[in-house]
Amino acid sequence: MSKRFSEIFVTPKPILGMLHLTGSSAEERLEIARKETETLIANGVDGVIVENYFGDKDDVRSVLEWLETLNPDVLVGLNVLRDHHLAFELAKQFRVDFIQMDSVAGHLPPDEDMDFAAELAELRGSVSSVLFGGVRFKYQPVKSGRSEPEDLTIGKERCDAIVVTSDATGQVTDLDKVRRFRATTGSNFPLLIGAGLTAANAREQLLEADGAIVGSYFKDTYADTGIVDGAHVAELMSVVEGLRGESAAAAMRVEA
Template identity: 70%
Template sequence: MTIGDSRFSRTFSQPKPILGMLHLSGDSASERLDIAREELEILRSQGVDGVVVENYFGDKTDVRNVLEWLEGKHPDLLVGVNVLHDHLLAFELARQFRVDFIQMDSVAGHLAPEADEEFALELQELRGEVDSVLFGGVRFKYQPVNSGRTEAEDLVIGMDRCDAFVITSDATGQETDLDKVKRFRSVVGETFPLLIGAGLTASNVHEQLEATDGAIVGSFLKDTHVDTGRIAAAHVELLMREVRALRTLAGTANGQAVR
């Protein structure tokens, strides 16, 4: 599939980009920064296209510390941020640091109609202040559904609020339901980007990425294959080997070379 000329395609020139999670684990701010540095170097060395800095275990200050450390480094690496429960801070950080993309777990469906109208206006203003690509969720894991609209209605609204959808099933590490991907695709069409947001592994990467435009990966890359672990080079290498094979197949089918 082609995603056309968009903010997404101009930022993510690599087909099927793979974005690794930095969950910011550790017992102190200095340890969390050290672990993030180590894990980022592992991801880079194994060819991951970008990272998502997220306060999954750490706090909001840790997100800022990592972005501050990253500023001016690794221009080949795409840098994203997901500040859980504080999208305002995510946009603030994008104004202060190089942030290629922002992830928000929900851009439509999670609010009651009266709150959603105010949220839409706020989000429109925030997006106008940054160049960052915005990844949004609709029916994302752990997010409430309060809109009173159908899934399809929320998707149509969400397309105006973000540049790509990230899709998950119901939990961290759970394989993303391809039937859900198909439902989303039937609404958004072939040119709006869809990314896998949970449960990608070396064994399902072909099936999952053939139906989508990229993925955010966390648990599989850990030494335990669970979110609480540490990123292991062997697991990243295994996943990226399969991703490269898929890209090569896609490039051959399209009559072009893909690294």
């Protein structure tokens, strides 16, 4: 397992709840994010990701300011859609344990990719945050001219964990794709499910992957437009805790 990843994520199979920043005003978006964070943490989620999915960059900053007041055991992540430069700037100003970028390899043609790689390396070096990188991620183009394994191998060099999805928000991540990614990344490099995790599929998905980012399933409507529902969080986390217990028991048997 990546050293930087394991230093931050000490709990096996970490589950990270997405804050989509829904609401009709800045005040309402902050209040909903506060309540959703409290619900997620109270029901066992390991951390939250602040994302400008519905809100804007000012909302992201407001939520990060509030998260600064919480117990540092609550892991804080950040994904600034369409502006990863701002994500790294905010990581210098606030406690941001990890940054998510929807694509670190495969989305650019070769002549642009070299400049992107150099810039990303410089940005990574400017912060202590772990970087989650998407490869063949939902809504991202494929312009590299490389094969999937080639993009994954390059992606591993550019981040601390790979995030895998299918084609859309809330869509179950294709298990064959997860297994292909695992075959290329190897068992010692973190691989995270980035969409579509549910209580029904969490066991089979997390037997292949090292953790997950969850948004839609935690909502009262099971859609990204909803509000986090504690019962949904508790249901999925019960499955995850069972899997963690099995893994711990298996490890003890091996040590014995």
